[in-house]
Amino acid sequence: MIKVGVFYPQSEKFDWDYYLNRHTPLIQKLLAPALKKVDIEKGIAGGAPGTAATYQTVCNLHFDSVEVFQTAFAPHASAIMGDIPNYTDAQPIVQIGEVKM
């Protein structure tokens, strides 16, 4: 099992309504049935007292393998990436992680 992690650094704009109600359903539709699960969290505080979270939003997309993700994502990459400016001006960091636990 792998996760595709998408980390959005703090920025001026993040439209949670659009993100949860339009962008997320879009990726769920386009990446089905390869996409097993979506986790989304809103950064509310940093580790040190009084600090902000480094990432305003963290999203994790769960797939069975890197190959399954790539095969599902490739035909829809433009539609998915092109939708990002509709809800944020942040440039997300993306990485793939192997689930260990």
Add this chain to the structure above:
Amino acid sequence: MIKVGVFYPQSEKFDWDYYLNRHTPLIQKLLAPALKKVDIEKGIAGGAPGTAATYQTVCNLHFDSVEVFQTAFAPHASAIMGDIPNYTDAQPIVQIGEVKM
């Protein structure tokens, strides 16, 4: 529900055996029963082809609330933080996130 995310940037040293078999059981013991779940992933690739993951390791600790986490963590902060140099020289980024999905 909240997650405490611990993101370890790439560094020289990360002892996976120690981390999974000694550090993680230590925090599970010290933070029980407040700690509901631990997710751990190993960064294997960045978002762009041929790039490395920004974070070599990502850990998420799940708690019912920020208050529950802080109450459980405070008495054991030194023991937990003091164990980090035993498995890595990375300086982890820590943040608290509210689970939205």
